[in-house]
Amino acid sequence: MKDNNEYIELSKTGSDDEQDEPPDICHKSCCHGDEHLTQLNHGQLMSLTNDGSSTSTLLENAFPRDYDTPENERKKTKKEIAKDLACQALPSLIISVVGFIIAGVWMDQFQHWDVFLKTSELFILVPILLNLKGNLEMNLAARLSTSANLGDLDPGPTRWPLLFGNLALLQVQALVAGAIAGIASFGLGLITKPGSSTSYYESMYMTSSSMISASFSGTILGVFMCALILMCRKFDIDPDNIACPLVSSLGDIVTLVLLSGCAVLLERHMNTLLNTFIFFLMLSFLPVFGYLVWRNKHVKDLLFTGWSPIIFAMLISSLAGILLEKYVEEYKGVALLTPVLIGLAGNLGSIYASRISTCLHSDTIESYRVVEWTLLGMNMPVQTVFLLIIWAFSMGQLHYNAWFFFSYFCISMCCTWTCLKIGKFMTLAFWKMGYDPDNYVIPYLTASIDVIGTVLLVLTFSWLTSSGANDMKTIPTEP
Template sequence: MSHSYTALKPITKEEPDDDDEAIELQIRTHDLENNNKELRLDVEANRSSSRHPHHARSSSTSSFIHFKAPIQPDTSRESIEVSSTHHIYNENNENNSICASTEIKGGLRLASQALPSLLMSVVGLVVAGWMMDIFQHWEVFVEISELFILVPVLLNLKGNLEMNLAARFSTSANLGDLDDPNTRNSLVWGNLSLIQVQALIAGSIAGLFSFILGIIEHPDEPATVSDSILIITSSMISATVSSLVLGVFMCLLIILSRKLKIDPDNIACPMASSLGDVVTLGILAGCAQALSNSGGSTLSLGLFVVMTFSIPFFAKSVWKNKHVKELLLSGWSPIIFAMLISSFAGLVLERYVEQYRGLAMLTPILCGLAGNLGSIYASRISTCLHAGTQEQYTLVEWTLLAMNIPVQILFLVLTWILDLGHLDFTFSFAVTYFIVAMLSTLIALKMGKYMTLTFWKRGYDPDNYVLPYLTAIIDVICASLLVISFAFLSSNNLADLATTQSASS
């Protein structure tokens, strides 16, 4: 766009006639109208770019003349340029204010939606930790120590299945796929069938893998076929039943969130993780104790055969569903590898659970909260990548990290008041745990960001790959940091966390 300044030529000393003055006034009026029109269009375009960063122009393509102020009939050329510069400054300030206001509103919206779900997840994780603190004294856990290895492996496995479902469904909701009833019903049934296939197969592998690890860890202790069948069957039952219950719940939650205009990325993953831990852990302990009380392996073997033959039925249903068909074969590698990674957390728990009081209770809580926050971040980034929008990385990271502060403080207060885990709750313990929790969350956020971007760049869907690896690695990191902090506090007499058995030895 170019402008003509013909109308601004210095007037000579000769007196112009009336026709020249009329022509000059028409030219100036025409330029004024054109500049006003162009200014309105460019201001609107600039505001639109502020709202949609991925549509913004680069600085190299912007032109100074695009934001020129209207030409006034009685001003000189120099005054026009000064006025234009001032107008550009005001417009940039206005756009910066709009961007800052949008970022603040986005952070508040994220906190208002995610914080309640995180607080609810704290309740679920506290209940899971309390249940684990009780179950470790049950007869079946005392006699079959491999169950301690199975717990974090199975909880991570189940959490991955539910969170993958939540991430896929959240992306579908944000893209509008759930607005059509036929598509929504097909997605619900297909994903529920898929999660049953994954739960049954991965549950059996998790049980067998935990049993083998137990033999390797304790080669002197006798291992029986009856124990192996009990562990595998208990793992499969808890995996398939909890998958059905939680899968239906997550689908309903995300559909309801879509109707209420709430971003499911902010609430689905924490709810899936915390509720999954409680339901899965309760079913696992109850099933293992019931099968142990039955006094034989016949019932365990019969249930194992029934569940194994049900796998082809669900697999056939998945294969006929175009929305999830490809996941029947391609979605296994992250689940299996994540299970192998999380087994190291199980080995840490199994080795040190009898040495430190409260370790069994704190481990699922610390792992769960850090994994939940990392999963929220990864799920949001994945949705932005699918939608072609830009995530506000710094804002979201600091918001999620700040949200962890009141959540951890609330948990510490509940631990102190309710005497959870029978801990020696000293000031040193509270500070050390808080530092470990914040460090774990920071690691989870950074890993969630870079893993999501890396998988996307390599052509893999982050909804199916990131969360299993992320939560598995975070489980190992959190369990290791927790054991190190317990050892530090005990060795320096800052808190009495060692059990009587370990202290005497």
């Protein structure tokens, strides 16, 4: 019997197809491994086969091979699990860190463009849109990873309906998210700057730019994600280990490039009805994609569910935005370190949550201890690569010393450990409440770590400055 603290076992109601199988083979309960095997004698095993297959073949197909292996081989299997996870996830995590840095550099560049200086509400739009879009794409990655591991994306009648249905659903969600982000940013601009001159044309300009960038980035990233997961399935790579980190970093870059491009092109026609026409044109696609989703039995139920975590996650992340805005000018390096700190922790937590969700859907087992320690250990080399990059290119105007490295690594490990535990708890909790974790966990998880990581980083910078270990204060410029 396996240790309950290390393994999970959950079962779901079998489908009609599963009921056609013998009950002892239909359920893959990990806790009945050796005991269940000994209950079947030779006559029972032979009676289960109608096609004349041998007992050894039935045993090999019915039960995982490691259930009747010695204890030392089980330990070897755990090492192999950790090795496979590290080999598959580590490159994608490093790529995601590079993506975060590129996105940060791009944001630093376009904030000086004339269009962003003239329309300051675009600065409010960026974090809102990135948060909404990022959650949509990571949910898509988690759903497709689960489908791939269940075999639903293998050649057959379910592959293309699942892929096209999810792409149509992503368009519906992207258009709605783009409209919400555009309207919210315009409304927040009115609240924060009550005396500023705003107009109907500006609101249409914000909303149309947001919807175009959201829709086109959804198309690009959706097709990329489908191709990536199909390639993972072909080469026997677990997409749970690589999909979420890649889509989170690439999503930021693609969305930022498209948003800045749309803002520049449409700004020339801000005071015309062109933006209004584009808004209604994009809005007209909603019923088209909605109808496609409604006709698709694989994603039909997702048309009206899963919106609450996305909206609430945006509200939670706004708390991190308020903190970041307050301290970004007070402490140097906050703007550079925060995206990578919370982004990497969120990616590691999303990998864990996606893996557990796949296990829950497939009635298989997951080794908590091995996966948690492996993911926690991968945080160190990836953060080291990040610090080497910003040190080599003199980014952030940071004063590097032993106290800085020690403090940053401590809060990085705390953030990652917290994110892993929150991801595990939320995934199991939503599953027990009857909700699909692939559609609910990641938005809450990333929003929570946004707040936690920002608070820990600001507190650490404050302590370093007050203790004299490292002056993190930004030097005021001469008037």
